[in-house]
Amino acid sequence: MPINEIRDTIQGTILIDANGQGYLTRKINLPDGHRHSVLSIDVFNDQNSMWLTNQKIVTSFAGYQLYVSPYPMQRTNESFGSDAASLLQNTGAMAGDESVLYKEQAISDTDSVESGTQDSIWFNQFPNPAVGAMPTNHWYSNHLYITVLVWNEPNTEVEVKHSLFMRVKQTKVGAAEESMGQYKEFLDAQSKLLMDTAVVMDPASISGYVFPMWKYGGIRPELMISGTTALRYFNRVASNANQDMVARGALQTAYQDATTMVGFDTAFGDAALNLPDWITLMDVAGVTAGELRPYPPPLKYADNGNTLMF
Numbered sequence: 001m002p003i004n005e006i007r008d009t010i011q012g013t014i015l016i017d018a019n020g021q022g023y024l025t026r027k028i029n030l031p032d033g034h035r036h037s038v039l040s041i042d043v044f045n046d047q048n049s050m051w052l053t054n055q056k057i058v059t060s061f062a063g064y065q066l067y068v069s070p071y072p073m074q075r076t077n078e079s080f081g082s083d084a085a086s087l088l089q090n091t092g093a094m095a096g097d098e099s100v101l102y103k104e105q106a107i108s109d110t111d112s113v114e115s116g117t118q119d120s121i122w123f124n125q126f127p128n129p130a131v132g133a134m135p136t137n138h139w140y141s142n143h144l145y146i147t148v149l150v151w152n153e154p155n156t157e158v159e160v161k162h163s164l165f166m167r168v169k170q171t172k173v174g175a176a177e178e179s180m181g182q183y184k185e186f187l188d189a190q191s192k193l194l195m196d197t198a199v200v201m202d203p204a205s206i207s208g209y210v211f212p213m214w215k216y217g218g219i220r221p222e223l224m225i226s227g228t229t230a231l232r233y234f235n236r237v238a239s240n241a242n243q244d245m246v247a248r249g250a251l252q253t254a255y256q257d258a259t260t261m262v263g264f265d266t267a268f269g270d271a272a273l274n275l276p277d278w279i280t281l282m283d284v285a286g287v288t289a290g291e292l293r294p295y296p297p298p299l300k301y302a303d304n305g306n307t308l309m310f
Contacts, residue, residue: 002170006168007163007164008164010024010148010164011161011162012160013159013160015155019089021075022151023148024148024150027144030142031170033173033175034140034173035140035173036144036170037135037137037138037169037171038101038137040166041127041136043066043104043125043163047161061107061108061151062107062108062150063105063107063108063151064160065104066102066105066146066149066162067100067102067103068146069101069144071099071141071186072145073149074189075091078093080107091105092149098185100126102127103125104125105124106123106124108121140177141185146164221265221266222276223270225276257269258277
């Protein structure tokens with residue numbers, strides 16, 4: 001399991017298009033048949049800033065995103081920025097995407113570099129320096145890409161100079177594991193144009209609908225079980241005494257009624273029949289799930305502990 005130190009750079013001049021966007025990528029080849037595990041990763045901005053144009057004048061928000069990934073990062077319909085006025089459109093994938101090994105981004109509100117006025121700069125990276133200095137994730141593809149996305153003044157040129165340092169542990173793996181890993185990474189690299197993973201709720205109706213119930217002003221009410229129904233479960237009779245039997249269909253109906261949906265401030269179960277929801281804890285095996293085989297086939301094991309299939 002050798003440890004390979006990858007030192008590489010991505011540098012060049014990006015011509016910003018009419019939409020104010022630029023794209024630059026570089027491929028790094030790696031050996032086949034290995035699982036590449038990231039031990040540590042660091043990126044250095046040799047240009048020191050990414051929002052300077054060759055005219056030295058920026059009249060709007062500008063910024064960049066840098067990705068290290070098994071496949072070149074593609075633009076999506078996502079955006080990033082501090083407010084609606086500074087949103088940069090068509091950004092790369094989010095840091096939590098499976099295809100992202102490293103990501104950093106910065107956005108700048110610069111009026112005129114030539115006059116020396118610069119409002120603010122926001123910068124963040126994933127993983128952060130503390131996490132990036134320890135083992136994180138791994139990949140199987142025999143290549144690595146550095147991708148830089150730039151936003152700046154339309155029809156201008158921006159210099160890009162970044163240096164990459166990675167410590168990678170390379171472990172030989174079988175062809176099956178390698179092919180499955182590469183196939184997964186290929187699927188993960190397919191561009192997700194827009195992601196929406198949150199559940200939006202009205203702030204006024206959050207408490208109690210999810211958790212906890214006492215936010216509505218007290219414990220949730222509980223139903224009591226009827227005496228007749230309780231006798232079926234708790235009445236002690238002699239072993240030779242006669243006792244009324246309950247049909248399976250009646251028990252199944254009772255369990256179904258006990259799980260009837262009710263309002264958020266109402267006791268679980270069926271109040272008309274005095275069947276609380278906790279009666280389902282007394283379910284008899286084979287009543288609601290169907291009959292169980294009285295004598296299931298015995299399991300036989302191989303010497304290594306695997307179950308033998310017949």
